[in-house]
Amino acid sequence: MGRAASAYYAGRDPFGRAGDFTTAPEISQAFGECLGLWAAVTWQMMGAPAPVRLVELGPGRGTLMADALRAVAEVMPAFRSAAEVHLVETSPALRAAQAARLPGAAWHERAEAVPAGPAILIANEFFDALPIRQFVRREGTWHERFVADGGFVEQPAEAAPALPEAAPDGAIHEVSEAGLAIARHLAVRLQAQGGAALILDYGPAGPGFGDSLQAMAAHGRADPLAEPGSVDITAHVRFPALGAAAREAGAATHGPLPMGLFLQRLGLMSRAAILARSNPHQAGLILSGAERLVAPEGMGRLFKALCLCHPGLAIPPGFEPA
Known part of the structure; x- marks a missing residue:
């Protein structure tokens, strides 16, 4: 199930108000900025290798990566200079949108095609769209x-x-055999070549049973069988299984923990407050968007953050023990 996902994404831009759903980077620019700074600090913890592959799996319109690069260029230009941007995307329509925001990026059909070397990878709402x-x-x-x-x-x-x-x-x-295979690949790569992968998606933090298959169209629920290829079909990410697969393949794991807690630890609300003061006419929208990402009744509890990394890497930002 979920096999219609590739057909769904191939010829459309499904994001935003005119699409079928809205993801975190489209809700708040502070999201991508905080993840960019997370990547920069993690790069320092890796010993600041140059070059380093900065990879996003399923980058949507390229909004997250554009926000991340803008933030690190201002705060940590050495990381921006060392980072080679690689995007794993199969949709021609989305590649075109990404190219407009991210000139100089390299595109790949599969994660396995990203060139070897130390890497920092981000996967936001990527695993939920894989077949189950x-x-x-x-x-x-x-x-x-x-x-x-x-x-x-x-x-x-x-x-x-x-x-x-x-x-x-x-x-x-x-x-999700596809998801487990990618987790194993990332783990093997990170263990051998160094780096970290940050996974942000929705699903339970613990084991359990249940039917999570769902479809979205025009920001509402849809029948996943009614029009194959025309609706967004997703399922909850089974984080315990992803983590176990990564550890068996040689990586260390941190989390999963609620995304709201993770983003608060990265300072997302403080960054949103700065943006609101700089844009008083948009202040309400900026603050409400940030609150939606961290609030338990919004995306903060259902969404989780999981990090896979080299076993020798210190605990990355946001995953410190309580």
């Missing part, structure tokens, strides 16, 4: 759920990944 498989517990055995003839069908699970041995009848277990 759903398994349903029926009378003590697992069945896989498929889409056929416009609806869902189930059949005994074959060639299935490792599934929980114990689960109540009717439980739904979701697996």
Whole structure:
């Protein structure tokens, strides 16, 4: 499930008020600025290698990266000079939007194609759009759920990944094999070449069961089966599984922790207050956007932050123990 995602993104810009959904970089420029400074401090902790690959997976319109680069150019120009921008994007429409904001960037179809070397990677709402498989517990055995003839069908699970041995009848277990494969690749790379990957997405911090498959269109819920390829199909990111896959492949992990807490530790609200004072006519919008990112009733609790990094790297900013 979720296999229509590539067709959905290929020929459209789905972001913003005129699209189907709005992501954190479009809500507040302070988001990208704080992540840029997070990357710069993490680079210093790595020993300031030059060059360093600054990579974004699924960069949307390029808003996050543009905000990040503007901030680091002002605060830490040495990092900006060392950073080579690499974008992992398959959509021609979105590549065009990114090129307008990020001249000089390099594009790749897959994360595995990014050139070797120390790297800092950011993946904001990337893993939720990857395909998933759903398994349903029926009378003590697992069945896989498929889409056929416009609806869902189930059949005994074959060639299935490792599934929980114990689960109540009717439980739904979701697996993103694509997401786990990328987490393993990043872990192997970071362990061998140095660096860190920051993952920001929505999903539970702990293990559990449930059907999280959903579709969005025009900022509202949609039927994921009604018009394949025309709606945004997503599923919750299973952070415990991502972290376990990364650790098994040799990386250290920090988090997941609520995104609101992470952003507050990075100073997002302080930065938003500065922006509001500089733009008094937009102050209300600026502050409400920042609050939406950190508030538990907004995106602050549902969204999580997870860091994968080289085992020898100190704890990156924002992930310090309470």
